[in-house]
Amino acid sequence: MMLNAENLVKTFPGVRALDGATLRLAAGSVHALLGENGAGKSTLIKILTGVHRPDGGRVALGDTELHMSGPLDAQRAGIGVVHQERNLIPGFSIAENILLHHLPRRFGLVDRTQMRAEARRCLGLLDLDLDPDAPVSRLSVAQAQLVEIAKALSVDSKVLLLDEPTASLTGGEADRLYGIVRKLRDNGHAVVLVSHKLEEVFAVADTVTVLRDGRSVAEAEPLAGYTQDQIVDLMVGRAYSSVHLAERHVDPATAPALRLDKVCTARGHRDISLSVRPGEILGLYGLVGAGRSELAKALLGLDRITSGTVEVRGRPVRIRDVGEALRGHRIGYVTENRKEEGLFLDQTIARNVGVTVWRRLAKAGLVADRAERRVVSRYVDRLGIRISSPSQLAGQLSGGNQQKVSLAKWLAAECEILIVDEPTVGIDVRTKAAFHELIAELAEAGLALLLISSDLPEIVTLADRIAVMNDFSLRGELVNDHDYARMSQAIIRLIHGAPSRPPTGDEEAA
């Protein structure tokens, strides 16, 4: 065994994140580490890389026990990592970010030439053609992710830990990454892969450890012995069965709740026309960077609309800010980036959900806590958010529950038109299914939903119609027949078959 972590225990204030987790890695293998949101995967990885110190258990590399007091110790021991969150220094160049933990130096000064050469070599491993001197603040999310991977590869590590490395990568980029993962495995390295995308996991991993509530329920078993369903059952902890989403029927004659006609924006959107009816889900598909979130934000008045018309319930409107969208037109927007834009992590759940309804609840400018709690608990129950009390801090919730909180706030505001942006990124299988059910229910209840997603199966499962966007313009619209194979082909063809795409050199769009 190359790396052994046994009976790890880690407690955060109020949460026992790890409760006797064990991970055994063999050289020359790709090891999948799976589990629901909050199962403790990232915590385990952080312990293995010296970010957290375990409260109990031991970590050994080969025969020697490791006592790491910081990330540097892990690097010295030959453990490389790509964390779930992005961790680049914004003002620094790509090269410096890649080599920050062991800057080549001469007389205490940074040796720039060597740094650049070294960085180029690492980028080359990923076939990335980026200028090592460019500042990372210019990179797209996907590029930044790739740079982090290059950074992990810069140490010649025996063990490489990847925590959801493909969450913001396109299919092509992910494939390239997995190519390298296989190469590393063949060279005798051990790679740990954390991912919620089970298809990818099954395609690349050899062995698997499944965490549930901080305990390992499967320890270093060969993956070949399992089906995807069995793995999911393990993660969830009980038999897992299919249910059907009820068929929904939308009368095509219903007047659209939201209609865009030839909308152009200051951001560069060109002639976007689409419409959503009450009770309908319009899927808006595109690759990362296609401009969908930007379109949603322009609709809410956060970016300038330069021409075209936006109609809400048949009346042309001009929305200046989110408050107006919410109170004037009952439009809500569930953001794609819940940690930065969706939630107030250091505030209570009650405040997080209540923020949209205070205006309604306030008497003489004062909001009674009781009235707020009443509203909050209604939506907490309705969405099945698992919280210990409404005064728990939002930051203490697991990813899925956080996502539900950011949805709850818009339901509480009684929105009729809801834009949902990447609702299930980084969310485990079970929660994802629950979310899908929820979204379908909302549509059933008569909401008009615009579902932005880069997850093709998700779109095909949920949407009634699918609009495909690329490079800030609409490529076409399809009626969804829920046949995954056919729909996905049609969509991909729309994206790539489109003629006039100016060459921009964007890696992620390639």
Place this chain on the structure above:
Amino acid sequence: MSTGTTTAGRAGLGGRFKGVSARPEFTLAVLAAAGFVVLAVATDGNLLSRGTLDAFFRFLAVPIVIGLSQMVVLAIGQMNLSVGALTGLCAMVAAWLMLEGGLPAPLAILGALGVGLAAGLVNGLLVVLTRINGFIVTLATMTIIEGLRYGVNGPDTFQGYSQGLRDLGSTSLLGLPVVLVLALVVAAMVALFFGRAVVGRQLLATGGSPFAARLSGVSNDRSIVIAHGLSGLLAGVAAVITVAASGSVNSSIGDDLLLPSFAAPIIGGVALAGGVVSVVGTCLAAFLVRLVDVMQAQFDINPRWIDLIVGAVVLGAVLLGTVRQKLSKRSS
């Protein structure tokens, strides 16, 4: 937004760390040059006379060094409110060592630098050990240092210490006062430190993103202690310059340094959030503020108007920066 290669490779020292562009320094340089020319013309060339230039540059040294002293802590996203009082304390200690301690000037200088460094390190250690915001810690230590500064000699003035040191303070080298040359050398060293030294880069990493820095093996605690220590050391340098250039010191020294210490880096384009420094910008900003000073003497303006003007200039510079940023964003 332009893609591909960026300006990081452009510009020499100083401009380099701005990362995004060297333009803020450029604007400042143009402003400084224009201001200087206008003032020279307006005073019928008096500004260019030997005496005036000498006074202009001699009293530019301390603002530069004190601005750098603040900048070093701003680099890690903190503030040091004790710089002014500390400069005063170091100056008093240096004078005390020479006059009461009977030490030769070089030893007294070392003493002052040592006191500055030690006080800075204490600041840093307090921040690290107590986890209290640096702003608050230095607020408290400022009070303590004020007490110590007064304790050295009460309200009385030290005068008549080492002739050599005072001569150094008033001689010129190639037309520039030695003290300014010293300040510029210090500035160049600070620029080198942040631009090329591994430790300096680590400080900036801590300022830019503490968590990411930690994951890359940078000890943020160490960065904090180093930054505060360096800030204290620079306050010590400012004190030495003061002792040399002014010929007399008392416990009021440093009282007027706190605001300028912020003004120079902030006008110079240093972000309070940390992770960005600009040595050139800081020096140019100090130059600009000094121009305003001189303007006051030349035209007999009520000093209170100067406060008003400096306040307006800082606001204006800041607004200009924002406008420029917006424009450059729009144009790309």
Place this chain on the structure above:
Amino acid sequence: MSTRTATPPETPAADPPGPRAPSRMPLWANPRLGLLILLLALVALFTALRPAFMDTTLTLVPLQSDISVYAVVGLSQLAVLSLGHMNMAVGRMAAMSAFAMGLAYDRLGVPLVAGLVIGLIVGTLLGALAGLIISRTGVNSFVVTLAMDFALVGLITILYTRFTDGVAFSGLPAGMDALRNDTFANYCTGDVCGPYIPLVVPIALVAVLAVGLLFRFGRLGREILMTGSNEKAAELSGIPTRTRVVQAHALSGLLAGLAGFLLAANNGAFSARIGDAFLLPSFLGPVLGGTLLAGGAVSVLGTVLGATLTQVIYKGLNLLQFQLDQLNLYIGLVLLGALSLDRVRHVVAERRGARA
């Protein structure tokens, strides 16, 4: 159309234990309580060392007046700390308000309350101006208010030299004297007189209650806090964040103005020096009271306790008759000690698994 989904949870109890409730916070972990204990300890210490500390007219009454002023000064800073901002111009906003009040009383001869209102409006406008610049340009509040402080310092001197002979207004309205000198003990119904509480105390109390109410229950206050907690998310939740920034700074200006008034009442003149010494205490009160500089959370009660603590320290050290150098030394040390104590409490509380 079908998707896989979990069987509906049988019973909630069968669910694996979710995030456990954070264990109840032990009483001693409450930062306000710690502050209170420290305060009582200091009072006991000073009283033991100098019995004069309990002298009603010479110590306790002036102490209350001072606390009133500095509690309001602390609240003024707290109003923007809620956003994660700073107001470096508190003192100067107070001075400008005081100037307006003095001018109104001296030149227009307006009654007490009218002048107060005029001054408060000036303070509010100044704060709003700072807020406006900050929200429009996105420039750090520290920079904007620092520059504003500089500009106002100049302006105030110029105005005072222009409008007064010395640097203070001589005309004071009726009632100002009573505010300065009287306690409720001066007012009697029959034989029953009020307690030894200066008349300025209720004014400060109203401010404390109003600000407390605002941040605890007020929609406006809550939205300001949310803006401080995460501006982006606040904007995307329909909060007009720019307006909230302006309002928080306006509130800061208003409270600074009120503090200026209280100080003028205590000192007996509207002069240019009002507010000179506000900056340090304005931070000490809230920070000692547990308000973070990061924004999103405030403690009004803590601010009052923090202000009380600082004033008690000053008073006690004054009574101990330290000389100037020692005085500053000890004030700094006691403050550092008080701050570190809070930190120790925090760490211990965390170690015991409680969320402080």
Place this chain on the structure above:
Amino acid sequence: GCTRKSDDTTTAGASVRTPDQVKIALVPGGAHPYFQPWKDASTKAKSDLGVSDVTFNETSDWDQTKQNDVLKSLAAQGYNAFGVFGVSPENINATFDDLKKQGFPVSSLASCPAGDVDKADFCLSTDVQLAAYKAAQAAIEAMGGQGNLVHLTGNKVDSNTQRRIAGVQKAVDETGGKVKVLQTVTDVDKDLQTAQKAVADLLAAKGDQIQGIVNTAYNPAVAAADGVQRSKLPIKVVAIDDDKTILAGIRDGSVAATVLQNPVGQASVGSYALMKLAGGCTMSKPGVIIDSGSFVVTKDDIDTYDKDRQAKTDELKKSFDSQYLSCK
């Protein structure tokens, strides 16, 4: 209804105290070299007068609020007679009022309240206008009776500064146009560095037009003496007070003259009168303003000036006995 209790405390406390019951507090506005002689004078007064205590407390930090606090703390400590340099002359009367209400004798030392009213028992201070006038005269004499004069002084928003400016102007006016005030630089007494910078800039800008500099504040005086010497310009500097830096300047010629005030006299005579007042004497004219004297000192009388000052002090004490105080 609610009635306001009449203020009967005003006179109640004005009890008669024997010297050994008197505790005098001398409270300057803040730390300043000028007040340092008070320290020794207070020790001396304690033994000379046989009072219980004379203390010196300079912790006011140039902040009226803090000074009020300091005064009240001292009162709580049992001090019952006060000699105060008010931080802000504009509202120091309110503070005096407070102290008087407690029945304490109060004297305004080294500075008088602004305006015409003095709520203290008496004000014993340098007549700043007269001192400035003398200083300007000395400067004019040193300049040879003609040329341009520059006046460096302190906080512009201070009534004493205004009086100093008037004093300088008066002396200049008397020359009938031969001497002009080229510039009055205010607000340069805050700290030494500001003063040094201001002097350097001033000399650089107009050094060759200036024949004399008169200082009516401490830091500029130190800075001007030093700056002129350094620039080697033929400018006559008149300084203020007899801090050892300035005396050294007079000896080496960089300072033409200095105008002394009488801090020792203020402290010792002030303490004496306070003791008398506490012992039951009253002022025959409450709120009277008494000049404690100012003296021009040049190189010639540098070794003897203290005698004059001592004589003035003795004279002051006598006039208190004969003229200002009325004792039963």
